[in-house]
Amino acid sequence: MRAARLHAFGKAAEVLRVEEVPAPPPGPGELLVKMLAAPVNPADLNIIEGKYGELPDLPAVIGNEGVGRVVAVGGGVSGFAPGDLVLPMCRGTWTQNLLASARDAILLPAGLDVHQAAMLTVNPPSAWGLLQDFVKLNAGDWIVQNAANSAVGRSVIQIARARGGKTLNVVRRPELIDELRAIGADRVVLEDCDLRSQIGEFCDRRPCLGLNAVGGASALNLANALADEGTLVTYGAMGRQPLKIPNGLLIFRNLHFRGFWLNRWKEKSPAPAIKEMFSTLAGLVARGELVLPVHRVYPLTELVEAVEEAGRESRAGKVLLDLSA
Amino acid sequence: MRAARLHAFGKAAEVLRVEEVPAPPPGPGELLVKMLAAPVNPADLNIIEGKYGELPDLPAVIGNEGVGRVVAVGGGVSGFAPGDLVLPMCRGTWTQNLLASARDAILLPAGLDVHQAAMLTVNPPSAWGLLQDFVKLNAGDWIVQNAANSAVGRSVIQIARARGGKTLNVVRRPELIDELRAIGADRVVLEDCDLRSQIGEFCDRRPCLGLNAVGGASALNLANALADEGTLVTYGAMGRQPLKIPNGLLIFRNLHFRGFWLNRWKEKSPAPAIKEMFSTLAGLVARGELVLPVHRVYPLTELVEAVEEAGRESRAGKVLLDLSA
Known part of the structure; x- marks a missing residue:
């Protein structure tokens, strides 16, 4: 051994x-x-x-x-x-x-x-916590995320889809567009797309939840796409740039800016909830809905x-x- | 007439x-x-x-x-x-x-x-909403705010004090220190004070609520002072600079960044809550506790x-x- x-x-x-x-x-x-x-x-x-x-x-x-x-x-x-x-x-x-x-x-x-x-232990639970803990998602609600090709991003696409949610996904490389659509992404756009002006072309209603693993300009692009009262959750900082939030997004559009860290999430989640999550995730894997x-x-x-x-x-x-x- | x-x-x-x-x-x-x-x-x-x-x-x-x-x-x-x-x-x-x-x-x-x-109609209700809607404040809890000499800032000091809360106040001019202490500010510091390194000298526990009417570096200074899980509420942008939020404050310290706008607050607050607020505020004015x-x-x-x-x-x-x- x-x-x-x-x-x-x-x-x-x-x-x-x-x-x-x-x-x-x-x-x-x-x-x-x-x-x-x-x-x-x-x-x-x-x-x-x-x-x-x-x-x-x-x-x-x-x-x-x-x-x-x-x-x-x-x-x-x-x-x-x-x-x-x-x-x-x-x-x-x-x-x-x-x-x-x-x-x-x-x-x-x-x-x-x-x-x-x-x-199954690290990335899908992150996606689960991101989708679960911040906004009550109803069927047909949109989620917008960057780093959509990461293992968390792909988990978000597939878990959201299994729950009836829709995802608008931001990626850096054009060859990923078809790849992510094949696993159930509703929309995939490139990082240089100005979501503030174009969001209406991609979604029938504005996303209520944004998931940010990049920071900087990419995070602001997501925030600008959100519906009033929407929440942007930061769980990574791949771009190594801080978030830059115009005051109006807070004061007039009432956006919420939050953070997610899997270690903290696991600590505060009760054991039965964790077991139930893994049971659901294993079911998705077994049915080929989470790959x-x-x-x-x-x-x-x-x-x-x-x-x-x-x-x-x-x-x-x-x-x-x-x-x- | x-x-x-x-x-x-x-x-x-x-x-x-x-x-x-x-x-x-x-x-x-x-x-x-x-x-x-x-x-x-x-x-x-x-x-x-x-x-x-x-x-x-x-x-x-x-x-x-x-x-x-x-x-x-x-x-x-x-x-x-x-x-x-x-x-x-x-x-x-x-x-x-x-x-x-x-x-x-x-x-x-x-x-x-x-x-x-x-x-009584504009600034004290803003302070009331800021203190009421974001964090459950217990006696002895600290609030940190900038623009503390504004009418909202002074209202925050006096309303928080009446509820048993404590305020750490950031101002730009030294002559305001004594003035704000005279109306009940627990601590008053100047804008160039680095709260991240000095917060332990000012408060017996870290503030759970920050109130920001300035933006930019001043907002970050408040955020750095907050306890883990604390909330920074932006209600003004006097400095005309966006908030710049290091990712770690979101991911690891789990700070919440929110916004407040009095017009929205009034619209969503039920009439009895508004009447009760004015009754309380009028009582404070009558007793000389809100001036x-x-x-x-x-x-x-x-x-x-x-x-x-x-x-x-x-x-x-x-x-x-x-x-x-």
């Missing part, structure tokens, strides 16, 4: 090693999980480089999501049995053996696509290549680690 | 005239009010110059607040009698005779100071001088028109 361990912060080739790890029996309340697949997320890259808000004590097995099968069940655990497909819901997922708390783990339907399941693109799957032996590939702008989807071999 | 009538948009001396107006008997549901005093507000100056969002058809009697006494009561009106002190709650207050809707008019305690009552400074009182014959004086930055308080003579 092996795991990817970080020994220092720096370049992946110099600080990451695949090492043998023990497979201890699960203690009370624990599950021993044989991990099957885990993505290489931007947060992992930042941790490897030592540029993240919370850094682990080293050496550490990293990885912040993934999927596996229960191998053994500790004392006092009910609801799980060997062979169950689970999201372990803990850090340190780039491993073949994981001890997970049964209280936090999420049971998945047996036949769920393992690669899709591996990507995130996979760029390439690497075996654990090609760990460094996987991490380097995940850092390239050109990738089209998630880089996954196959932990089953 | 005379009134100040606007005949064109432009310089006060050229477009404002004091003219004889009739005193018609009140129709059903109306009050005939003999006006006593009315302020010259910034909105009036903007209307005279033709630079306001909603401009009246000309010629028009202008003025957007004031106080008077009921002279005659129309058919079907209950709750008002000749001699009552009232806020007519309509436009066109720079007149000696006003027909007001009894449904909208607010009855005041008989002995209330007429000059203070004349200023706004009067710069100078002009008779209607010196209308143009009054308007010109109201436009000068040097004034220290409201310019009032005495309509009783």
Whole structure:
């Protein structure tokens, strides 16, 4: 049994090693999980480089999501049995053996696509929280978002669609237009489109919710598209520019500007709500209504290549680690 | 009976005239009010110059607040009698005779100071709405505001104090520090004070509500002072600069950015809530707990001088028109 361990912060080739790890029996309340697949997320890259808000004590097995099968069940655990497909819901997922708390783990339907399941813990819940917590969305309501091709953006498109909402999506590259329409985006426009003057051409009513992962001029473009009383939620800052909000959008149009952070959202969400969310998300995945693109799957032996590939702008989807071999 | 009538948009001396107006008997549901005093507000100056969002058809009697006494009561009106002190709650207050809707008019305690009552309709309700609608304030909670010397700012200080709240006030001129402390400001600091680094010196806990009438760097200074989850409400834009919001204040500190506009607030507030507010505000005025400074009182014959004086930055308080003579 092996795991990817970080020994220092720096370049992946110099600080990451695949090492043998023990497979201890699960203690009370624990599950021993044989991990099957885990993505290489931007947060992992930042941790490897030592540029993240919370850094682990080293050496550490990293990885912040993934999927596996229960191998053994500790004392006092009910609801799980060997062979169950689970999201372990803990850090340190780039491993073949994981001890997970049964209280936090999420049971998945047996036949769920393992690669899709591996990507279910971070980005789809962000989309879920963004759509759930800020505006009461009714069928036919529009949502406008930038960074629409990201895993969160694609999750927003598909989850909103499943709920009867409509999405206006802003992307930077024209080749993404057809790709996002194919997964259910109602409208896809390019970043240089002036939404203030053109919103009427795209939507039969103005969006009540805007989702911003870019900041700067792109965020203002979304805000200008919103209906009076609408809410712009910022959950990322890819453009590294602050929001610039004309006073009139606040005073006269009564827009709300809010923020979303998945860590905070998870902390404040009650466990039953989290379980219900994953049950719904797993249902969408099972029906093919929530699909995130996979760029390439690497075996654990090609760990460094996987991490380097995940850092390239050109990738089209998630880089996954196959932990089953 | 005379009134100040606007005949064109432009310089006060050229477009404002004091003219004889009739005193018609009140129709059903109306009050005939003999006006006593009315302020010259910034909105009036903007209307005279033709630079306001909603401009009246000309010629028009202008003025957007004031106080008077009921002279005659129309058919079907209950709750008002000749001699009552009232806020007519309509436009066109720079007149000696006003027909007001009894449904909208607010009855005041008989002995209330007429000059203070004349200023009760616009600025104190703004402060009330700002303190009421965004954050549930508990005793001991701090509010941070800029433009603290404005009529809204002073109202915030006094209304918050009456409710057990504490205010941290940002002003531009050092001579205002003692003046605002004298009306109950807990802390008064100058605009160049860096609240992010110094907030701990001023408040025993971080403010949960920020009130911004300036925009730009001043607004960001307030936002940086707020507690996590705090709300910054923008109700003015004196500095004519947009808000610039670092993404981290939204994502990680979960600040809320909102706007307030008195017109919208009045429209959506139910009549009983409005009446209860004025009852509370009148009580504060009667007890000397809500006092706004009067710069100078002009008779209607010196209308143009009054308007010109109201436009000068040097004034220290409201310019009032005495309509009783």
